[in-house]
Amino acid sequence: MSRIGVFVCHCGENISRTVDVERVAAHAATLPGVACATEYKYMCSDPGQTLLKKAISEQRLTHVVVAACSPRMHERTFRKAVEGAGLNPYLCEMANIREHCSWVHEDREEATAKACDIVGMMVERTKKNRVLPAITVPVTKRSLVIGGGIAGIQAALDIADAGHEVVLVEREPSIGGHMAQLSETFPTLDCSQCIMTPKMVDVANHPKITLYTYSEIELVEGYIGNFQVTVRKRARSVNERTCTGCGVCMTKCPQKKIPNKFDQNIGMRTAIYVPFPQAVPNTPVIDRENCTKFKTGKCGVCQKVCGPGAVDFEQQDTLIVEAVGAIVVATGFDLYSISEKPKGSPIKGYGEFGHGKIPDVIDGMTFERLASASGPTGGKIVRPSDGREPKQIVFIQCIGSRAREKGISYCSKVCCMYTAKHTMLYHHKVHDGQAYVFFMDARTPGKSYDEFWRRSIEEEEAVYIRGMVSRLYQKGDKIVVMGSDIAVGVQVEIEADMVVLATAVQPQQGADLLAQKLGISYDKYNFYSEAHAKLRPVECATAGIFLAGACQGPKDIPETVSQASAAAAKVMTLFSKDRLEREPIVARVREAGCVGCFACKKVCAYGAVEEKEIRDRQGNLLRVVASVNPGVCAGCGTCQATCPSKCVELDGYTDEQIVAMIEAL
Amino acid sequence: MHPEKNNSSAFEPKIIAFVCTWCTYAGADLAGTSRMQYPSNVRVLKFPCTGRIDPVFILKAFQQGADGVLVSGCHPGDCHYIAGNFHARRRFAAFRKLLEFVGVDLQRLQFSWVSAAEGGKWVDVVTDLTETVRALGPMTEFKELALEEQWSGALTTPELKEAYLQI
Amino acid sequence: MTSEKTLTYAYYPGCSLHASAGEYDLSTRELFKALEIGLTEVPDWFCCGATPAHNVDELLSLSLCAKNLELAEAVEGDLAVACASCFSRLKFTQHTLVENATKRTQVEKALDAPLKLDGKVKHLLDILARDLGLERLAAAVKKPLTGLKVACYYGCLLTRPTDVPNLDCVEAPTIMEQVIEAVGAETVAWTHRLECCGANFTLSRPGVVIQLTNAILEAAKAAGADCIMVGCPLCHGNLDIRQKEIEGVYSTSYNLPVFYLTQLVGVAVGLESAKLGLEAMIVNPLPLLKSKGLL
Amino acid sequence: MKKKKMVISQETMDVDFVRKVEMLSDTSVRRCFQCGKCSAGCPMATFMEHPPNRVVRLLQLGQWQRILAGRSIWYCASCETCSTRCPNKVHLASIMDALRKLSWDAEGASKESYVQLANKLFLQNIRSYGRQYEMRLAAVFNVKSGQFLKDLMLGPKLFAKGKLKMFHSKNKNMAEIEKIFSRIDDMRKNGEAL
C-alpha cells in the first residue's frame, strides 16, 4: 500500500492568486493512498525542501507529488531532495499547476478544479511508479577518429594532447586530405602545405596517436563508452617498420605513367608510390592494379633495390580490433564530377559542357594543383592539353551546386571564396592574362571574406559577370563560353584558353555505407546529420559519435577546425568521468511475450533494439526475441507504441502509469 | 470531475491532450510564463515523444469520458528523437481512418505541431478544439461501443493484429 | 536482334512530308522497303499542330496529337515519325497526358473518347539504330559512303523536350552519327549540331532564320563537312531552301547539300536517285555524290 | 512601358495571372533564381527586348503587362534550349507557350503581329483542311501581312521542285476535327479549361 505525500506550493502568490491551494491540499488528502497533504509558500526554497524531507521520514512516505511549477523547472530539484531523504528519485512526480493552470486561467473556481484534477492524475500515476535504478556504463577512454583530413588531424591532436589515446584511421596512403592538395588558402593566402605539414608530422610523432593509413572501418559494435571497432589495414606491400622512406624504390620503378589522383591526374606517379613528397607516413604503397609484378609476375625491381628489404609482395590485409569509448567521424568531401552522370539518377548532368570531355575545362581542385608550388607543374598555370599558359581564363561558379536539375540543390559554401582566390593566384602568376568569373551571387559571409572577394575585383582586376553559362564548346584551340550578363541583359561570348568549374562539394563516396556501419543518420545527399542543427552541431544523435569537418556539410578550413576542436572537447567531456550515468528512462522487453516480429527494431532510430537468441540448456536455439541495449536507447518509447504484443515497456512511461492518469479523470 | 460551472446546464467539454515533453509541453509552459489565457478544459499528459503515444490511449481517453483529444508534438524534422513524430504521424493517419470507420466525428481528435516557442499556437489549438467540441456536444459514441475489452492491449484476432500492424 | 524478326510500323509522315518535304517521304518509304521494314500510313491522320498550336493553345496541341495517337492505334506496330517537330509534339503529348491527370481529363473531353496512350512513338532514327540495329543496317549497305564527310544536324527538337523519355542524350546525342557511320560515312565534330535554326519563323520572320541558319552553315563548313544530314523537314527547309539566299546576304558560298537521313542511308543501300528525290533538293547534291563515286 | 517606374504593391502584382501561367505551363515561376542561363543560350535572345530570364522575373513581380506589350514572347522559337539547361527545372519554353496563349486570349496587346498572324493562319488551316497547306499558308500570310513580294524568288523554284502543291486532298474525317475544335471552345466557355 502506497503512502503518498502531496505538497502544494503557493509560489509566493503566483499559484495561490488563482488557485485555492488549501482546497487543493484538502482534496488531495481525500484521495486513496495519500498519507499526507500540505501546502507551503515556496516549496523549492530550503525550508520547503526540508519540510518535504522531514515528511518523508516522519510519515514513512513511499511516493511524493509536488504540485507546483513545471517539471521542466524543478523536477530535478525535488527528485534530488527526495533522494536525499532516502527515496528513489523516480518515485517523485510534479503536478504542474502553475504554467499549465494558475498562469493561464483567471477564474478561481475553474483553476482550482483543474488543479485538483492535475494533482489527482499525478497521484494515480505516482502510485504506479517503480524504483528505477540509475544506469551507469563504463567509459573506455580511447577515441577513434575516422578520416585524416584537417578535421581528423585537429580532433586527433586535441584529444591526444589532453592525454587520451587516439586511433586515427585514414583510407588513403597518407593523411592530409584535401587541404594538403590546396595551393594557398583564403582569406589570408597562406600556403596550405606550410600550415598543414607540421600538423601531419605532429600526428605521426604523437605518442598517444596510433595511425592506420590505407585502412578502412570494417565493423563497429557496441555503444557509447564501449565501442569495438574492426579496422581493415590494407596490404601496403611495404613493411612500415623496416622502410626508411628513402624513396629509391620509386625512382627505379619502371611503371612511371600512372595518373596521380593526388595531383588530380595531371601529374604522374610510379606503381610504388607515396601520393606526395610530404606524405605521412612516408612509407610507399604498391598500387597492385598497376604494378607489373602483380599483373604479370615479373619485375620486382623495387624489392631488389630496397636496402632494408621492406618490400613485401606477400603482405595481406589485416583486421585489427580496437576498443574505444568515442568516435569522431571526419571523412570530408569529394567534388562533383561533370563527366559522370550519376547512373539511374534523374539528375541531368552537364552535357552542355561536353560531359567533361573538353581537356582544358578543369575543376577547382585541379586548378589548386596547377597553382601549387609543390604541384605537378611547380606552380605554373598551364593548359592540360598543350602546356601553354592561358591568357583568357574563365571561371564558372555553382556547377552542380544550387542546380536541382543538374546535380544538387544546396550551396557548396566554399566555391565563391576559392574562385575569388583563384582569380588572384592567376593574376599573380599570369600578369598579362585576364580572368572572368560567371556567377549568380557571391556568398562571402565570413570574417574578412567579402573584403577578399572585393579585392579580387578591385585590385586583381577580375571581371565578374552576373549570369550563368549556357554552353561550352571547343572551337579550334579555344573554348567558346556562351553566357549572359543579366545586369545588362545581353548575351556574352568569350573565347577562353581555359575554363575552371567551381564544382560542388559532396560527401565522400560510400559515406552512406560508413554511416550504416556506425548507425548514424545522414541526409539525402549522404552528409552526416548532427543531433541538432543549432545546439548540438557536432554530436550525432547516436550517443558517443561526433562529427567534424566537411562530412557533415560543406565547410571551409576555419569552420572545419572549429568543429574538430569542438568534437574533441565533447569527447573529452565524455572521458572526464569513469562511468556514464544516464536517466534510466529506457525501454525494456518482456521476453516472455515477445513474438520476435521486430517491429520495434524497425522504428528505433537509434538502433537500440537488438536480436537476442534464447537457447535452452543444451544450447539449442529456441527463439529470437528483441532486446533493448540500455546504453543506446534514448527513451523515446516509439518501440513500445509499435509493439503489437505490448511487450516492450518504457520505464517511467509504462502503459500502467499512463492508463492510471487517464482513468483518474 | 468536470469543471462544472455554476450554470450547470451548460456543457463543458473535457479535453485531453497528449503531448511530447520537448516541444508541445514546453510550448504550453511558455504560454504560462507569458500569461496567455485559454479555456481550462484541457488536461495535459506528458510523453517523452509522440512516438510513445499508443492509439489505445486515445480510445481509452474517449472511454473515460473525454469529449475531445489533442495529440501534439514537435514539428516534422524537429523531433528530439530523430523520427519519433514521423512514426507517430503514420500511426495516427491510419488510426483516424479506424476511428472514422467506427463512427467517431474526427473533429474531436486533433493533431498538431506546437514547438517550444509556440505558446501562442498552443493557446489557439486548445481554444479551437475546446470550442469545436463544445459545439459538437458531449461524446457518446464510445460508451456505446464499449471497446474496452478488445482494446485493453491484447490483440486476440488475426484481423485485429493485421489492422494494428497497419497503424 | 535476330534477322528473322520482321519489323512493321504505323507511319505518321506529317504535313511537310506531303508537301515541301516530299523527298523525305519518298526516300523513307523506299528505304524502308529496301530494308524490309513494314510501313503503313496512319489513315486520315491530322496535322499535329506543330509549333504554332502549342505556341498559343496547348490544349488544342495536346488534343490534335492525342487524336493522331488514337488513329495510329488502328495500325499495327509502333508509330514511326519522320519529322522532328511532329515527333517532339507526339511524344510530349503522350508523356504529358500520362503524367498529368487534369490535362488528360481535358483532352479526353475534347476528343470525347478515353485515351489508351500505350503505343510507342519512335523517330526513324530510333528504328534504324535500335530496332533494326546498326549491324543489320551495315549489312544492307551496297555502296558504303566512304570518304563522305557528314555534319549531322540534330537541331533543337529532336532530343527535346528534356523531361520526356528521349531518343538520345539531350545535350550530347550520337544517334545520327552512329547511323551514318554504320553505312560507311565519316562524321565531323562540330559546334552547332544542336543550335536552333529558327524553324517556324521561316514564314513570319525570315530575317531571324537567315541569321541563325548562317551560323549553322558556317560552323559545318568550318568543320570540313561535305554535306549536312538532317532528320527534320523544318531544318531542311531553312538550311537547304534558304541556303542560296543566305549566301547572298552574307556574300559567301557554302554549297553544302542538305540530305535527309533517309536519302543518305538510301544512297548507301544502293537506291537510285529517283527513289530518293535527290533532284528535289535545292542545293544540288549530285556533283558531290559523283565526286565520291556514289552515283 | 519599358522605362516606366514599377510601383510594386499587392495591387500591382497580378498573382492570378501568374497562377494561370503556372497552371498552363505546369511549372513554377517562383522557382527561378535568376541565374540567366536561359538567356545565355537562347538563340532568339538578341531579338527580344526582354531576354528570357527577365520574362520570368517580370512574372515573379506580377508585371505581365510589360511582357505582353513587348514582342519577346513572339520571338521565342520554342527550341527548348532554356528548359533543357535550366538548373532549376523552370520550364521556360512552356511558360512562353502559356504567355502567348494568354496574350492571344487578351486579343492583341502585342506589337508583334506577324508571328501571331502566321500562327492564326496555321490553326485555321488545320480547322478547315485537317492538314497544313504550305502554299496557302504562305500566300495568305503574304497577302494579309501586306508583304506581297516576300519570298517571291523562292516560290517558282519550289514549285518547280514539286515542293509547293496547289491542291491537296482534304482529310475525310473533317467533321471530327471540327468537333475537337468546338468542344475545346465549349470547355473554355464553360470555364472547364483555360
Ligand SMILES: Cc1cc2nc3c(=O)[nH]c(=O)nc-3n(C[C@H](O)[C@H](O)[C@H](O)COP(=O)(O)OP(=O)(O)OC[C@H]3O[C@@H](n4cnc5c(N)ncnc54)[C@H](O)[C@@H]3O)c2cc1C
Ligand atoms: C578547390 C577547393 C579549394 C579550397 N580552398 C580553400 C581555402 O582556400 N581556404 C579554406 O579555408 N578552405 C578551402 N577549401 C575547403 C577545404 O578544402 C575544406 O574545408 C577542408 O579540406 C575540409 O577538411 P576535412 O578534413 O573535413 O575533409 P577532407 O580534407 O576531405 O579530409 C577527409 C579525409 O578523410 C578520408 N576518408 C574519407 N572517407 C574515409 C573512410 N571511409 N575511412 C577512412 N578515411 C576516410 C579522406 O581520404 C580524407 O583524407 C577548398 C575546397 C576546394 C574544393
Ligand SMILES: Cc1cc2nc3c(=O)[nH]c(=O)nc-3n(C[C@H](O)[C@H](O)[C@H](O)COP(=O)(O)OP(=O)(O)OC[C@H]3O[C@@H](n4cnc5c(N)ncnc54)[C@H](O)[C@@H]3O)c2cc1C
Ligand atoms: C536579427 C538577428 C536575427 C538572427 N537570427 C538567427 C537565426 O535565425 N538563426 C541563427 O542561427 N542565428 C541567428 N542570429 C545570430 C545569433 O543571434 C548569434 O549567432 C548568437 O546570438 C551569437 O551568440 P553569442 O553568445 O556569441 O553572442 P550574444 O548573444 O551577443 O551574447 C553575448 C553575451 O555577453 C554579454 N557581454 C557582453 N560584453 C560583456 C562583458 N564585457 N562582460 C560580461 N558580459 C558581457 C552580453 O550581455 C550577452 O549576454 C541572428 C542575429 C540577429 C542580429
Ligand code: SF4
Ligand atoms: S517550486 Fe516552483 S512553484 Fe514552487 S516556489 Fe519554486 S518555482 Fe515557484
Ligand code: SF4
Ligand atoms: S620500400 Fe625500401 S626503397 Fe622504398 S622507400 Fe622504403 S626503404 Fe626505401
Ligand code: SF4
Ligand atoms: S614490382 Fe611493381 S612496384 Fe615494384 S618496381 Fe616493379 S612495377 Fe614498380
Ligand code: SF4
Ligand atoms: S559557394 Fe558560391 S559558387 Fe559555391 S555553390 Fe555557393 S554560391 Fe555557388
Ligand code: SF4
Ligand atoms: S515489437 Fe514487440 S513482439 Fe515484436 S520483436 Fe519487438 S518486442 Fe518483440
Ligand code: SF4
Ligand atoms: S525507446 Fe526509443 S530509443 Fe529506446 S529502444 Fe525504443 S525506439 Fe529505440
Ligand code: SF4
Ligand atoms: S535558367 Fe532557369 S533559373 Fe535560370 S534564369 Fe532561366 S528560368 Fe530562371
Ligand code: SF4
Ligand atoms: S524556347 Fe524560346 S525562350 Fe527558350 S531558348 Fe528557345 S527561343 Fe529562347
